[in-house]
Each structure stands twice: as structure tokens, then as C-alpha cells.
Amino acid sequence: MKTNILGLPVKESELLVKELNVLLSNFQVYYQNLRGIHWNIRGKRFFDLHVKFEELYTDAQLKIDMIAERVLTIGGTPLHTFEDYIQNNKLTVGKNISNDEKAVHLIVHSLSDLLKIEREILNKSDEINDEGTNSMMSDFISEQEKTIWMMNAWLEETL
16 A cells, blocks of 8 residues: 555545545635625624624634645645535525524534534544544534534524
């Protein structure tokens, strides 16, 4: 079995790069959704949600960079065109969402879809002992699970 400079199997690492690029693409769509709801949110909860959405898109922007750098670290090239992002997207694209509950539902569903992709990557990276990717996915998963819990708690408040 041929390994790369990190000691990871080359063939499996190439497959992992493809999966990480799918995650990168979906994070880009998630990020843009967050920007849109941040800009367009209206209503009595505007001040709280406007700040929260900015916090979330800032975090997503950091994660996008981390994913792209991980792709590079294991020998791949990160996707970087909108065409690639749309082609690999699995998330709902939010357009002109100004309602608070619709915005939070979009976040919850997006994070849930991102978790599915991340868990697939975690399983594949674990099979090849890629601790760098494992660690990153584990961190993303635990943070996003907590965000889903908090968003669902907020949604219960609004019912």
C-alpha cells in the first residue's frame, strides 16, 4: 500500500479529499444562507438574531478555511468555484428569509445535513487512521449538535 508524506494511504486519502470537498461546498452554501438571514431578518427578535447569525457565519467561515486547509494537508485541492459548490450541495438554499422561525429552522436543517456528511467523513477517516481529520470532524460534530439543541430550545420558546 502506497502512503503519502503523512503516512496515510494515497488511494483512500484521495477519496477522503472528495468527501471533504463535498463538506466544503455545503459549508459554503450554509455560510451564504447565514449571511442572507443575517441581512434580511425582521421582527421583534431582530437584535438578538442579527448578532447570533453573525456569530454563526463567522464560525462557518473559520470552518470553511479549516476544511480547505485539511484538503491541502492530505494532498488535495480544495474546490473554490460557485459552480462546484452548487454541484456538490445537499443543503436547502434559503432565499429571502426574513421570518425568525423560518431562519432558525433553516439553520437546524442545514446543521443536521452537515452532520450527516461529517459522520461519513469521520467513519472513512477513522478507517485509515487519519487522526487530523477525525479530530476536526469530532470537534465540528460536537459543536453543531450543541447548536442544534440550542436552536431547538429557542424554537420551543416561540411556539
